[in-house]
Each structure stands twice: as structure tokens, then as C-alpha cells.
Amino acid sequence: MRMIVVFYSFEGNTKLIAESIAEAIDADILELKPKKEMKSKGFMKYVWGGKAAMMKTKPELLAFENNPQDYDVLFIGTPVWAWTYTPPLNTFLSTCSLSNKKIALFCCHGGGKGKIFEKMQKALEGNQILGEIDFRDPLKKNTDTNIQRAKEWAKDITKTI
Ligand SMILES: Cc1cc2nc3c(=O)[nH]c(=O)nc-3n(C[C@H](O)[C@H](O)[C@H](O)COP(=O)(O)O)c2cc1C
Structure with missing residues (x-):
């Protein structure tokens, strides 16, 4: 199984959670990087980022280093923006x-x-969803506990395959 x-x-x-899982x-590991990253900081990032997420924009991404189609198992992660997944993940x-x-x-x-997992599952119809997990700002709160949670969850998921 390629993962x-x-x-x-x-x-x-x-990124912290993704690297812990990997x-x-x-x-x-494949980090999605938009060709043009959002420049806004402070309050304005919520305005621009939230609007982009709600409008389901699809920013162009930098070329991938790995081909996702070559893998059997994918762990897919995103921050929540406006109760949904981010524009780069939408792309x-x-x-x-x-x-x-x-x-x-x-x-x-x-x-x-919000209903981010339902929305991700809808966009991923035709695949088998193995599980889901969320973390509350793990860089700010309970970092070590969250890293452990992520690692144990990922290992448990692989045992079910
Ligand atoms: C544009 C924008 C919109 C956000 N919208 C939400 C939201 O709807 N609900 C929420 O709980 N957090 C929201 N957040 C907070 C982030 O989801 C949260 O801080 C997350 O841990 C950031 O992940 P990252 O460091 O990988 O970017 C938002 C953050 C940004 C920048």
C-alpha cells in the first residue's frame, strides 16, 4: 500500500499535523502551494480568505512533487476557512x-x-473514507498531546486497511 x-x-x-502523520x-508528503499565496494579515486575512473559500475559488497551485494517483491511501488535510475547506484544497x-x-x-x-468533513466527503464521492479527525489550533494549544493524537489516529487507520 502506497500512502x-x-x-x-x-x-x-x-503542516504540523501532516508531518506528524507522515x-x-x-x-x-505533498504540500499544496498556491502560485500566489494570500498576502493579508490580521483581520483582513479572514475577510479575503473567508470570501475566497465561500466563493469556492480554485487558485493555481505549484507543480506537485508526487503524483497523488500513484497512491492507494491518501490522508488529506486542510485548515477550516469559513466552515469549509480552503481554496488550494478545492483546486x-x-x-x-x-x-x-x-x-x-x-x-x-x-x-x-462546521460541516467541513461532510463537504470534503461530498467532493470525494467514489472513494472509501477511512476516518476523520480535527484539531483545534495545535500550534497554540496542547501541541504535544495533539501530535500524539494525530500519530495514534494515523496508525489506527492503517490497521483497518
Ligand atoms: C481565512 C480564515 C478563515 C477561517 N475560518 C475559520 C472557521 O470558519 N472556523 C474556525 O474554527 N476557524 C477558522 N479559521 C482559523 C483556522 O482554521 C485555524 O487557525 C487553523 O488552525 C489554521 O490552520 P493553518 O495554521 O494550517 O493555516 C480561519 C482562519 C482563516 C485564516
Whole structure:
């Protein structure tokens, strides 16, 4: 079984979890990077980022170093923006057309994840969803506990395959 962790992270929380998962299960890793990253800081980042997420924009991404189609199992992660997944993940999900893959979902948020997993599952119809887990700003709160949670969850998921 070839495994990869695919993620986008704006401020490092999702990256921390993605790297912990990849290390725990010895998976490859693919960071989604928009060609033009959002420049806004402070309050304005919520305005621009939230609007982009709600409008389901699909920013162009830098070329991938790994081909997601080469993998059987994908762990896919994103921060929550406006109760949904981020524009870079939207680009990924709409252009990669994944099907018949085994997929586990993770997200980072500030306390209101909304229906992000339902939305991700809808965009991933035709795949088998193995599980899902969310983390509340793990860089700020309970970092070590969250890293452990991520690692144990990922290992448990691989045992079910
Ligand atoms: C544009 C924007 C919108 C956000 N919207 C939400 C939201 O709807 N609900 C929530 O709980 N957190 C929201 N957050 C907070 C992030 O999801 C949270 O801080 C997350 O841990 C950031 O992950 P990252 O460091 O990988 O970018 C938002 C952050 C940004 C920048």
C-alpha cells in the first residue's frame, strides 16, 4: 500500500499535523502551494480568505512533487476557512479526480469546524473514507498531546486497511 499525506497550511498548524502523520506511518508528503499565496494579515486575512473559500475559488497551485494517483491511501488535510475547506484544497479536489482510493481526512480550526468533513466527503464521492479527525489550533494549544493524537489516529487507520 502506497500512502501519502496531502495538505495545505496557511499558518503551520495543519503542516504540523501532516508531518506528524507522515512520520508515524512512514508516508510520503505533498504540500499544496498556491502560485500566489494570500498576502493579508490580521483581520483582513479572514475577510479575503473567508470570501475566497465561500466563493469556492480554485487558485493555481505549484507543480506537485508526487503524483497523488500513484497512491492507494491518501490522508488529506486542510485548515477550516469559513466552515469549509480552503481554496488550494478545492483546486486539488477538483483537478485530481480521485476515485477508488482509501482516504482519511483531517483538519485544523479555531473552534468552529462546521460541516467541513461532510463537504470534503461530498467532493470525494467514489472513494472509501477511512476516518476523520480535527484539531483545534495545535500550534497554540496542547501541541504535544495533539501530535500524539494525530500519530495514534494515523496508525489506527492503517490497521483497518
Ligand atoms: C481565512 C480564515 C478563515 C477561517 N475560518 C475559520 C472557521 O470558519 N472556523 C474556525 O474554527 N476557524 C477558522 N479559521 C482559523 C483556522 O482554521 C485555524 O487557525 C487553523 O488552525 C489554521 O490552520 P493553518 O495554521 O494550517 O493555516 C480561519 C482562519 C482563516 C485564516
